Amino acid sequence: ACPVNAITAGDNTFRFLRDLATPNKVVITQMAPAVRVAIGEAFGFEPGINLENKIAAALRKLGVEYVFDTTWAADLTIMEEAAELQERVEKYLKGDKDVKLPILTSCCPAWVKFIEQNYSDMLDVPSTSKSPMQMFATVAKDLWGREHGLERDQITSVAIMPCIAKKYEASRPEFSRGLNYDVDYVITTRELIKIFEDSGINLNEIKDEPIDAVMGEYTGAGIIFGRTGGVIEAATRTAVEKMTGQRVDIIEFEALRGWDSFRVCELKVGDIELRIGITYGLKEAAKMLDKIKSGEEFFHAIEIMACTCGCVGGGGQPKAKNRMATLQKRAEGLNSIDKSLTIRRSYENPAVLAIYDKYLDFPLSHKAHELLHTKYFVRVKKDK
Numbered sequence: 199a200c201p202v203n204a205i206t207a208g209d210n211t212f213r214f215l216r217d218l219a220t221p222n223k224v225v226i227t228q229m230a231p232a233v234r235v236a237i238g239e240a241f242g243f244e245p246g247i248n249l250e251n252k253i254a255a256a257l258r259k260l261g262v263e264y265v266f267d268t269t270w271a272a273d274l275t276i277m278e279e280a281a282e283l284q285e286r287v288e289k290y291l292k293g294d295k296d297v298k299l300p301i302l303t304s305c306c307p308a309w310v311k312f313i314e315q316n317y318s319d320m321l322d323v324p325s326t327s328k329s330p331m332q333m334f335a336t337v338a339k340d341l342w343g344r345e346h347g348l349e350r351d352q353i354t355s356v357a358i359m360p361c362i363a364k365k366y367e368a369s370r371p372e373f374s375r376g377l378n379y380d381v382d383y384v385i386t387t388r389e390l391i392k393i394f395e396d397s398g399i400n401l402n403e404i405k406d407e408p409i410d411a412v413m414g415e416y417t418g419a420g421i422i423f424g425r426t427g428g429v430i431e432a433a434t435r436t437a438v439e440k441m442t443g444q445r446v447d448i449i450e451f452e453a454l455r456g457w458d459s460f461r462v463c464e465l466k467v468g469d470i471e472l473r474i475g476i477t478y479g480l481k482e483a484a485k486m487l488d489k490i491k492s493g494e495e496f497f498h499a500i501e502i503m504a505c506t507c508g509c510v511g512g513g514g515q516p517k518a519k520n521r522m523a524t525l526q527k528r529a530e531g532l533n534s535i536d537k538s539l540t541i542r543r544s545y546e547n548p549a550v551l552a553i554y555d556k557y558l559d560f561p562l563s564h565k566a567h568e569l570l571h572t573k574y575f576v577r578v579k580k581d582k
C-alpha cells in the first residue's frame with residue numbers, strides 16, 4: 199500500500215484557478231526538475247525535452263505573478279545535506295563510534311513516511327534537511343515575502359510537482375504556522391496539463407519566457423535531483439570537494455548512475471572512498487534497510503526514491519506507454535541540462551550563496567536549522 203494514500207489525494211486545479219482570479223492574491227509557483235522534461239509529451243514533444251521556459255510563459259498567461267523554480271532550492275538542500283554528509287563522514291573517519299551512518303537523503307515524502315512507519319528505530323539516520331519543495335516555500339514566505347512587504351497569508355504558494363505524495367508532504371503540520379502552510383497546495387504535472395488544455399494554452403505555440411530571477415537560478419547539481427541517483431550525486435559533488443579541498447575534474451559520477459533499482463556504488467575521489475547505496479521502489483528500500491540493520495551491508499550514504507527511476511517516474515507525471523524507455527529519456531533530458539550549464543556545483547550557485555550571506559550565515563548554522571531543517575516522527579500505520 200502507498201504510505202501516503204496517494205490515490206485519495208485531492209485535486210487542487212479549481213482552487214488554483216480561483217486563486218488566480220482573486221484580486222490582491224499574490225500567486226507564486228515553483229516547479230520541480232522532473233516536470234519540465236515530461237510535460238511536453240502531452241503536446242507532442244519527445245520525452246526529455248526541456249520546456250521550462252514555455253511553462254513559465256504559460257503560467258504567466260494564466261495569471262501567476264512570480265514563476266520560480268524548485269531547482270534553486272534543490273541547490274539549497276544540497277548545501278545543507280552535503281554539510282551533514284561531510285560532518286558525519288569526517289567524524290566516522292576520525293573513529294567516532296557514536297556517529298550515525300549511513301546518512302539518507304530525505305527529499306522523497308513517500309519514502310520518509312515509509313521509514314517513519316516501518317523503521318522507527320532508524321529515524322536518526324535520515325538527513326534532517328527539508329525537501330527542496332519545503333525549503334523553497336519556507337524561504338519564499340518567510341524571507342522573500344518580507345523583502346517584498348508581503349505577509350505570509352498574502353502569498354499563495356503553489357508547487358508544481360511530478361508527485362502525488364507531495365500533496366501529503368505539504369499538509370504535514372511541521373510545515374505550517376498555525377493554519378498557514380508554507381506550500382498552500384500542490385498541482386501535479388498531469389493536473390497542469392489539464393489546466394493548460396482547458397485554458398486553450400498549447401505549449402507548442404507559446405513563446406519562451408525566462409523563469410523569475412533569484413529563486414529561479416539553478417545549477418546542474420540541482421537539476422539532476424529528478425532522476426535516480428541524482429540527489430546523492432549532487433550532494434557528493436559538493437561534499438567531496440569540501441572534504442578534500444580540491445576541485446574534481448569529472449563530476450559526472452558514473453559509478454552512481456544507472457537504471458537498476460538496487461545499486462551498490464563505490465566512489466573514490468582523492469583519498470576519500472565512499473560506499474553509497476541507491477534504490478528506487480519501496481520494496482527495494484526495505485531490502486536495503488534490512489541489510490543495513492543486519493550488518494550485511496555498510497554504506498556512508500544512501501538515496502532512496504519511491505518511484506521508478508526517481509521523480510521522472512512520479513505518480514503525477516504523464517502516463518507513458520513504453521515506460522522504462524520514456525523514463526530514461528526524461529532522465530537523460532535532465533542530464534543534458536546539467537551538462538549544458540556553466541555552474542554545476544550547488545555551492546557555486548550565486549543566488550544560494552547570497553541567501554546565506556544575507557540571512558542564514560552558513561550551512562547547518564542556527565538560523566539554517568531553524569528555517570531549513572525538520573524532524574521525523576514515529577507513525578503508526580492506520581491500515582492493517
Ligand code: SF4
Nearest residue numbers: 306361504505509512
Ligand atoms: Fe514523489 Fe516519487 Fe519523487 Fe518520491 S520519487 S518525491 S514519491 S515523485
